[in-house]
Amino acid sequence: MSADTPLIRYAYVGPPEVGERPRGEPGATIAGTADLERWLLAHPEAEAEGATYVVDLEGRLRLAARRSEHIDCAGGCSVLAAGEIRFARAADRRFVVREVSNQSTGYCPDPDCWPAVGRALAAAGIDAPRSFTRAFVFRRCPACAQINLVKDEWFVCAACDAELPRAWNFA
Ligand SMILES: [Zn+2]
16 A cells, blocks of 8 residues: 555444444544653553554544543544554653554454554654554444454354455445
């Protein structure tokens, strides 16, 4: 994928009762390393547990506590990416990304959303891996609409045994 490839806007596809309920402030915007230091100081459990993140439509990283819903972190909006992230201190005391995934059953983003994550982290000056440390493959069943997490290339619906498409299909 080239740097010019347009990014997909992921709309919320999770349970309607979560999508429609009122919500408070979106996740904290992390525009630089000072924002990250401040956020981790306020959320000390995140160093061990990780955090919920989205990349908003402006391409900015937003963080919320681990068990937050991604749609709350996004302020109810569509996103360029969503998942779980964990930071660790490097030898020079700066925080770096230790683990990052696209695990979000609210948005079911394709692993191809990585460039949005890489750019948001680079823009904030945070060192990161070159891709997701764990990539999740989501598919909606064309027969029964069940959201499936595909494992080991097994493209079969867990609810009804229908075959799942090879391409991401939440658009
Ligand atoms: Zn099915």
